[in-house]
Amino acid sequence: xxxxxxxxxxxxxxxxxxxxxxxxxxxxxxxxxxxxxxxxxxxxxxxxxxxxxxxxxxxxxxxxxxxxxxxxxxxxxxxxxxxxxxxxxxxxxxxxxxxxxxxxxxxxxxx
Amino acid sequence: xxxxxxxxxxxxxxxxxxxxxxxxxxxxxxxxxxxxxxxxxxxxxxxxxxxxxxxxxxxxxxxxxxxxxxxxxxxxxxxxxxxxxxxxxxxxxxxxxxxxxxxxxxxxxxxx
Numbered sequence: 001x002x003x004x005x006x007x008x009x010x011x012x013x014x015x016x017x018x019x020x021x022x023x024x025x026x027x028x029x030x031x032x033x034x035x036x037x038x039x040x041x042x043x044x045x046x047x048x049x050x051x052x053x054x055x056x057x058x059x060x061x062x063x064x065x066x067x068x069x070x071x072x073x074x075x076x077x078x079x080x081x082x083x084x085x086x087x088x089x090x091x092x093x094x095x096x097x098x099x100x101x102x103x104x105x106x107x108x109x110x111x
Numbered sequence: 112x113x114x115x116x117x118x119x120x121x122x123x124x125x126x127x128x129x130x131x132x133x134x135x136x137x138x139x140x141x142x143x144x145x146x147x148x149x150x151x152x153x154x155x156x157x158x159x160x161x162x163x164x165x166x167x168x169x170x171x172x173x174x175x176x177x178x179x180x181x182x183x184x185x186x187x188x189x190x191x192x193x194x195x196x197x198x199x200x201x202x203x204x205x206x207x208x209x210x211x212x213x214x215x216x217x218x219x220x221x222x223x
Contacts, residue, residue, distance in 0.1 A: 032208075034211060042217075044154070046211040046212070049211060091212075093208065096161070096208075097142050098156070098169070101153050101154040101156070103152065
């Protein structure tokens with residue numbers, strides 16, 4: 001069946017460094033991917049998305065890269081700040097509107 | 112914030128009792144979702160709806176049923192609650208395919 005997984009459950013970075021969070025997916029028919037950020041005690045919040053006809057998309061301090069050949073996507077956060085500390089999820093919105101999440105990576109930013 | 116409300120926000124119930132969680136939206140969005148979140152498992156899809164009276168199973172649907180009789184409400188029912196259903200439940204809404212989903216604040220359910 002379909003699944004979305006992450007390579008690392010935790011990531012610790014120094015404030016000001018760049019962070020890279022990785023995600024793998026299994027459904028080759030998936031055509032839309034989203035990254036969410038979840039702070040403690042809150043629901044997930046949208047960060048950035050990418051469609052399968054793109055390889056890269058940039059937002060404010062965030063970039064998502066999509067490699068369809070190896071079914072892998074990554075979230076890059078530039079100049080990581082303490083406020084970026086949270087759990088990050090990739091999600092696969094495959095055909096039919098079924099939205100499947102990965103397990104999440106907990107990002108910890110050290111001052 | 113997206114107009115999405117979950118109720119109740121917290122509930123403690125006994126094993127074997129029925130429980131219904133409600134998700135209410137004011138955005139007229141087509142898609143609605145129920146997830147559960149447990150440590151080490153991320154967000155797992157229970158059921159979702161793609162329209163009034165149109166629902167489908169997710170990854171962990173056993174022991175749960177849903178109903179959507181009108182656009183704004185999506186109900187999740189545990190027919191006979193078990194301790195393994197102790198979790199935080201999130202509702203999400205989405206307007207169309209390939210658009211972002213918005214989440215509610217979550218319902219913490221404890222089955223004792």
